[in-house]
Amino acid sequence: MHEKSIKLLNDAVADEMAAVHQYMYFHFHCDDQGYDLLASLFKKTAIDEMIHVEKLSERILFLKGDVEMKTAFDAEKIHDIKKMLEKAASMEASSARDYNVWANECAKNNDAISKKLFEELVSDEERHFDNYDTEIDNMAKFGENYLALQSMERSRNRSAAHPEH
Numbered sequence: 382m383h384e385k386s387i388k389l390l391n392d393a394v395a396d397e398m399a400a401v402h403q404y405m406y407f408h409f410h411c412d413d414q415g416y417d418l419l420a421s422l423f424k425k426t427a428i429d430e431m432i433h434v435e436k437l438s439e440r441i442l443f444l445k446g447d448v449e450m451k452t453a454f455d456a457e458k459i460h461d462i463k464k465m466l467e468k469a470a471s472m473e474a475s476s477a478r479d480y481n482v483w484a485n486e487c488a489k490n491n492d493a494i495s496k497k498l499f500e501e502l503v504s505d506e507e508r509h510f511d512n513y514d515t516e517i518d519n520m521a522k523f524g525e526n527y528l529a530l531q532s533m534e535r536s537r538n539r540s541a542a543h544p545e546h
Contacts, residue, residue, distance in 0.1 A: 383444040383445075383446070383492060383495075385486065385487075385490050386487050386492045386495045387444050387446035389483045389486060389487065389499075390437050390440055390441045390444075390446070390495060390498075391437075391441060391446070391448065391451075392453075392479075392483075393433070393437050393479075393480065393483065393499070393502070394434055394437050394438060394448060394449060394450070394451075395449065395451045395452055395453040396453045396476055396479070397430045397431075397433045397434045397437065397476075398430075398434060398450065398451065398452040398453070399452040399453040399454050399455075399456075399472075400426075400427070400430040400472055400476070401427045401430045401431055401434070402452060402455070402456040403456045403457065403468070403469070404423045404426050404430065404469065405424070405427045405456075406456040406457075406458070407419075407423040407459070407465045407469065408420050408423035408424040408427060410460055411462070411465070414462075414528075414532070415532040416462065416532060417531060418531050419462065419466075419516065419531065422512060422513075422516065423465075423469070426469070426509050426512070429505060429509065433502055433505065436498060436501075436502075440494065440495055440498055444495075462520070462528060463517070463520055466513050466516050466517045466520070467517065470510055470513040470517060473506045473507070473509040473510035473513060474506075474510050476502070477503050477506040477507050477510065480499045480500075480502045480503045480506065481499075481503055483499050484496045484497075484499035484500050484503065487499060
């Protein structure tokens with residue numbers, strides 16, 4: 382009865398799992414380069430996406446389906462910060478578009494709860510998109526200085542944590 386919803390929910394699980402992998406990859410590289418604010422943003426978004434996987438999986442199991450723990454794609458090896466942010470913004474916009482369509486599909490199949498779940502995910506994905514879009518704007522406004530300030534902030538925080546006597 383709910384085969385279509387289960388398929389869409391599993392498609393969303395694959396999308397969210399791919400996002401977790403991509404954002405953690407970006408988190409590791411931003412952290413390694415000393416960009417704490419961006420590293421933290423990617424990590425927090427990855428955690429949000431893990432929560433999405435959990436909610437989607439709970440719904441799939443409630444509908445008597447099985448959770449497919451696949452990813453939509455492998456993490457891209459992007460090291461340029463601007464390209465990372467552009468990739469993240471693109472991923473979030475794509476997810477929001479898909480989830481809007483899938484919410485309507487669930488409604489057509491008389492599955493109001495899956496519809497509502499997809500609508501909640503759209504809200505989160507749009508918020509994530511806005512976060513990345515803001516960072517892209519900041520880089521455009523402040524250029525390389527924006528990244529240098531983040532790196533300097535890390536150095537300042539580390540030396541403040543270990544003051545010389």
